[in-house]
Amino acid sequence: MGPIQVKCNCGENNCQEWAIIELQGVIEAQPQFQDCLQNLEIGRLCRPSSQETYTFTIGYHELTGSKVKLKKPLLVLKKVKHSDEEQRVCSKSSPAVELDVIGIIRQKILFKTRPKALISSSKKV
Numbered sequence: 001m002g003p004i005q006v007k008c009n010c011g012e013n014n015c016q017e018w019a020i021i022e023l024q025g026v027i028e029a030q031p032q033f034q035d036c037l038q039n040l041e042i043g044r045l046c047r048p049s050s051q052e053t054y055t056f057t058i059g060y061h062e063l064t065g066s067k068v069k070l071k072k073p074l075l076v077l078k079k080v081k082h083s084d085e086e087q088r089v090c091s092k093s094s095p096a097v098e099l100d101v102i103g104i105i106r107q108k109i110l111f112k113t114r115p116k117a118l119i120s121s122s123k124k125v
Contacts, residue, residue: 016102023111052066058115060119061118064116066109069106070107073105076101
């Protein structure tokens with residue numbers, strides 16, 4: 001197999017910014033969601049406009065984290081396969097697969113503390 005070509009059509013300064021969320025521990029989906037994890041909402045990420053901290057609420061747990069710059073940026077790539085006809089037009093040295101750059105990750109939101117339990121108190125009647 002030949003080299004895989006990586007290309008960016010958005011331009012270096014126009015690449016969409018992405019971020020990584022880093023958690024300590026494991027997030028497990030309930031059994032009824034095991035087969036449909038794509039687009040599954042696992043929680044709510046918030047940042048009060050006046051603060052540099054983030055909160056991530058998952059079920060009855062709230063995590064507090066902060067933004068950390070990555071030592072080296074990461075690229076977000078999308079695999080593009082060429083059709084058989086495109087391959088015939090291209091020379092033999094052209095790759096069958098290209099990787100398009102769709103984003104760049106320069107920072108992560110790190111949640112390194114234990115979650116706080118969100119327990120609502122029952123009202124006395």
